[in-house]
Amino acid sequence: MKHFRTQMAVLAISLATAAPLLAEDLQIRNCTWCHGSSAQGYSVAPRLAGQRVDYLANQLEAFSTHKRDEFLLSTKYMWNATAHLDPSTARHLAVYFSALRPESAKDGDIKLVAEGKAIFENGVPNENIAACQACHGPDAQGVREIPRLGGLSYNYLKRRLEDWSQGHDTSGTPMPHVARSLSPDQIAALASYMSFVEGASLEK
Ligand code: HEC
Ligand code: HEC
Structure with a gap:
């Protein structure tokens, strides 16, 4: 019984620390759905890998406040994606994507x-x-x-x-x-x- 209780305590602690990570994992998966699995960019969604942390965080804020508002409808995808993003999660996502190694598109003339x-x-x-x-x-x-x-x-x-x-x-x-x-x-x-x-x- 004592052993069981210790196990439960350990489980409770690991759940407590794992929960925010899980939420963030889900967020990352939401982002990579459009930005590509290693965030190298896909279709109209640009590469995020290797981008500057401060720039990424600023853009996420600009989308969520609708300050970044280009002519293009594609911007509205990001309004949705950031609608419920709190500043601290946004910062974590910026740090995560910034640390990924960027690859070059090499698709110009x-x-x-x-x-x-x-x-x-x-x-x-x-x-x-x-x-x-x-x-x-x-x-x-x-x-x-x-x-x-x-x-x-x-x-x-x-x-x-x-x-x-x-x-x-x-x-x-x-x-x-x-x-x-x-x-x-x-x-x-x-x-x-x-x-x-x-x-x-x-x-x-
Ligand atoms: C439904 C598709 C979609 C989803 C989901 C999505 N994005 Fe985007 N994202 C886009 C598109 C399209 C653009 C380009 C917007 C534009 O044209 O200005 C973009 C642009 C961005 C930019 C600006 C990059 C730059 O170089 O200026 C950042 C940062 C970004 N997304 C981060 C994220 C993060 C973080 C998530 C997850 C929380 C996410 N995106 C989810 C489609 C998406
Ligand atoms: C005086 C400083 C300055 C100069 C000069 C400058 N830029 Fe910028 N550029 C910026 C800043 C600051 C941003 C970020 C804007 C934001 O936060 O929305 C930016 C953003 C950009 C972006 C958007 C990237 C993205 O991921 O969406 C492009 C493209 C760009 N610059 C191209 C250029 C080109 C090409 C030139 C030269 C013709 C140039 N810039 C000259 C300061 C500068």
């Missing part, structure tokens, strides 16, 4: 990579286009609340830049201003270049 790289590194001073690396880092690795861009999928990158370049401006960040001067060709070149960034730079 290889012929545009050199042009995209030049704009990314130097901007186009006489067209008022800022050098992306000044904020996103020389290897597009991001830092703190500035996202990693290297290896994200071409279509996702292109769409985000197009939305901002067409004047969509709810993020309260530099991006609508940065993208305003970009032509469709420059956006295609930048998105192609970034989709191919890979290798050691993904580890940073």
